[in-house]
Amino acid sequence: MSGPTLVIELAEQPSPAALREFRALMVGLSSRFTEERPGFFVVNVPAERLGVEDGREKDWRKPFPLSLLGNTSVAEELAALVGFNPQREDWRRPFLVYLMGPGVGDESIFEAEHADEPEVVAVLGFKPTHAVNVSAGCNREIDHAAAALLTAAVMDVIGGVAKAELLDGQASVVVGIAGVLGVADDDWMALGTAEFLRAWVEHPAFRLVK
Secondary structure, eight states, rough: OOEEEEEESSOOOHHHHHHHHHHHHHHOOOSSSEEEETTTEEEOOOOGGGOOOOOOOTTTTTOHHHHHHSSSHHHHHEEEHHOOOOTOOSSSSEEEEEEEEETTTTTTHHHTTSSSSSHHHHTSSOOEEEEEEEESSSHHHHHHHHHHHHHHHHHHHHHOEEEEOOOOOOOOHHHTSEEEEEEEETTEEEEEHHHHHHHTTTTTTTOOOO
16 A cells, blocks of 8 residues: 555454444445455545545546546556546545454464564553554545544454554654553554544644655
């Protein structure tokens, strides 16, 4: 994905009831929903459903008529240049949201992402058995806010602790935010609750790591 990723660390595999709530949440938030396997969702989530206002004017990035684009190859070249398809501008935010770990899928990715993290485990107070990745498909400011708020919403139904990479200098800001549990990995990683993510989004220094 081309945007930021947040991780929800879990102390145990979610129960069937929690997974049903997780799925229901994703269905309810999404304008486009695909379930590739239980707990693995490819979705478009309108930012407004997460409480984020997209400040673009209604006529901003209007689709160009095909007559002006000439043909499909021209449209594709322009899309590559400007970073969006001028024929199909979509204000819905694309995300991959997926559970991983033993018995659910992507075990090798889980193991690679959780190898040798003693500081993280010390802050968490448990060794993660499973995790949920929330990855944004775009990298605008609104995508960073939507990613954090979507992660918080998922945590509301399955629990866990959010793990977020930090930019240089962010650690000193993060430690004063409500809900933060600690900072690890030489000040490059923050761990916190859903409350932390929601409060961080409101902070002027908020920005996730792409």
